[in-house]
Amino acid sequence: MTTQLPPGMNIETVDDKIMTLNVGPQHPGSGHMRLIIKVDGDYIVSCDPDPGYVHRGEEKMAEYRNYIQNIPHLERPVIHDSSNILYPYCLGVEELLGIEVPERAKYIRVIAAELNRCIYILYWLAIYGIFLGHSTMFMWPAGDRELFIDLLEAMSGARVTHAYLVPGGVRNDLPSNFEERCLRQVEYFEKRLKEYEAVFYQNPLLKARTEGSGILSRTDAIRLGTTGSVLRASGVDFDVRKKEPYDVYENLDFQTIVMKEGDSYARSRVPYLEMFESCRIIKDALRKMPKSGSVRTKLKPNPKGGNDEVYRRIESGRGAIGYYIVSNNRPEPYRVKISVGSFRNLICMPYLLKGEKLGNMPAVYWGLNYWPVEADR
Amino acid sequence: MNSGIEKDVEAKDTTEEHSDNSENTKSDSMSKGDAKKFYEEKGLDLSPDVPVKPKPIPTFEKSLADKISSKFGDKLRVDYVRADRIRVTTKREDIIDVAKFIRDELKYDHAESVSGVDYPDSSEIEVIYHLGSYTDEKLGRQIFALATRVPREDIPNPGSDATRTPSLRDVFYSVEFHERECFEMFGVYFEGHPDMRRLLLPEDWADIPPFRKDFKIKGR
Structure with missing residues (x-):
């Protein structure tokens, strides 16, 4: 970097052999972000991710609104997983304000979070499928996703942006006969999910493009601070739901999915297997949930946090989401920092793409479970 | 800071703006005692915001x-x-x-x-x-x-x-x-950072760093 130029600008020397490609920000394979890729023939020499095209300043906006007003806009970074991105915020605010959550609300929150995780993973899987040229794998998850959207619509009234979790519990109670309906749809989905295995995961074309490509070793996964399915695909047994259980996860029966290979195939498979675990959690939570009771602790009008700070995290579809909230005796938080899985996994991109074939770029890229809007916040 | 206490958080929390110099007519017409009674009837807790209870050090x-x-x-x-x-x-x-x-x-x-x-x-x-x-x-x-x-x-x-x-x-x-x-x-x-460039902001950003407190959002 030359000193005369402002930060972020640099002058490149031109090499005839190396070609620079801008993948994105409009390219359908990149999402709303740009990858500045240098290729030597068909092989990637270097990759410089350039996110920020959907940076909306969520953290800054949060400093201007009180704890309740922050709910709807904080779920905007990832509307497919809106319950999970609100979850740590609610936990953090509850810790700051000293709010107890009713038992039934805790179970409903877990059910909403797991339904939302399935919605996210199915959406991600649909895009993963279409980018690898597998149209069936776009149609199936996109269709099955409606099952869960319908359930969350029945719970919250909205299809995607639910704003269902609030500090103190959930916004409203479950509709009548929800348990029965949820159980029926989840059981159907478990059967349906097994069909994905044959059509997608045992497909030789998928295996040829993903097996052995973009290998991330266990040591590097830890060193780079990756999270979520990327970390677990590299053989690290770490899931916030198990390691630091929040709400009622410690009472529920599920396993952490860990694969040792660390390649694109493992990264594509871990979220798929986690959907089975999500279904298990939902069924178990429906069984153990108190059948009646309050679902929301009433807050005081315009609650204020003390001179305090809190860091809470949960496991989302893309890895751990941590909220660092600083309060200073005001109804608005002084500072909100959202540390999201997509942003943390971004660091792998230059690392994994180096030396990879350009044609493998979409498989490696989407295997990172990267959601650009969430990473930019 | 008296505007907050008169508002019904259940009904208005997502739509009402919080502001210190409130122009809310309700807050003028209702005294603090009335408001307290009003919220007690509605079952809202008006105890101090953060309960002061010492927690044992783990x-x-x-x-x-x-x-x-x-x-x-x-x-x-x-x-x-x-x-x-x-x-x-x-x-x-x-x-x-x-x-x-x-x-x-x-x-x-x-x-x-x-x-x-x-x-x-x-x-x-x-x-x-x-x-x-x-x-x-x-x-x-x-x-x-x-x-x-x-x-x-x-x-x-x-x-x-x-x-x-x-x-x-x-x-x-x-x-x-x-x-x-x-x-x-x-x-x-x-x-000592090897690559201290901008990441999310555009290259031609010419204002002060935006998360500092003196950078104000328009209209706020």
């Missing part, structure tokens, strides 16, 4: 905090020890040594987040590293917050003013992009 976290404070003595300050959370503050000159100790002796191995917090009143910016561990089974629940304060200049010139601190990228590789974000949003230059 022993495992205390042992970690003792370990680091016995090693560095008055070079660092232990801000709090809670269940699963420890926070220490150190001077920026010592931060690399402290971070190396945390990595090698306490076995934290990655950074979860790097946050900046702007304190214009004391002319300081705080940089906080939230560290976690994947390898040590006992530390799975723990987050170690390592904070340092850097001087803040009223007219920032990111990269060439006194707002700078040593980078922890050589100690924790995973802070690389987090520090780049902190640089562009707060103007904190991390010395």
Whole structure:
């Protein structure tokens, strides 16, 4: 970097052999972000991710609104997983304000979070499928996703942006006969999910493009601070739901999915297997949930946090989401920092793409479970 | 601050704006006693915002905090020890040594987040590293917050003013992009970082770092 130029600008020397490609920000394979890729023939020499095209300043906006007003806009970074991105915020605010959550609300929150995780993973899987040229794998998850959207619509009234979790519990109670309906749809989905295995995961074309490509070793996964399915695909047994259980996860029966290979195939498979675990959690939570009771602790009008700070995290579809909230005796938080899985996994991109074939770029890229809007916040 | 107490949080919390100089007619017409009675009838709790009850200090976290404070003595300050959370503050000159100790002796191995917090009143910016561990089974629940304060200049010139601190990228590789974000949003230059460029902001951004408190959102 030359000193005369402002930060972020640099002058490149031109090499005839190396070609620079801008993948994105409009390219359908990149999402709303740009990858500045240098290729030597068909092989990637270097990759410089350039996110920020959907940076909306969520953290800054949060400093201007009180704890309740922050709910709807904080779920905007990832509307497919809106319950999970609100979850740590609610936990953090509850810790700051000293709010107890009713038992039934805790179970409903877990059910909403797991339904939302399935919605996210199915959406991600649909895009993963279409980018690898597998149209069936776009149609199936996109269709099955409606099952869960319908359930969350029945719970919250909205299809995607639910704003269902609030500090103190959930916004409203479950509709009548929800348990029965949820159980029926989840059981159907478990059967349906097994069909994905044959059509997608045992497909030789998928295996040829993903097996052995973009290998991330266990040591590097830890060193780079990756999270979520990327970390677990590299053989690290770490899931916030198990390691630091929040709400009622410690009472529920599920396993952490860990694969040792660390390649694109493992990264594509871990979220798929986690959907089975999500279904298990939902069924178990429906069984153990108190059948009646309050679902929301009433807050005081315009609650204020003390001179305090809190860091809470949960496991989302893309890895751990941590909220660092600083309060200073005001109804608005002084500072909100959202540390999201997509942003943390971004660091792998230059690392994994180096030396990879350009044609493998979409498989490696989407295997990172990267959601650009969430990473930019 | 009297406007907040008269509002019904259940009905209006998502639509009403909070403002200190309230023009709310309801707050003028209702005295504080009436409001209290009104909310008691509705079953709303009007006790102090944060209940003051001392929590017992957990022993495992205390042992970690003792370990680091016995090693560095008055070079660092232990801000709090809670269940699963420890926070220490150190001077920026010592931060690399402290971070190396945390990595090698306490076995934290990655950074979860790097946050900046702007304190214009004391002319300081705080940089906080939230560290976690994947390898040590006992530390799975723990987050170690390592904070340092850097001087803040009223007219920032990111990269060439006194707002700078040593980078922890050589100690924790995973802070690389987090520090780049902190640089562009707060103007904190991390010395020794190999690639201190902007990440999210556009290249031609010509205003002050946007997450500082003196950068105001339009219309607010």
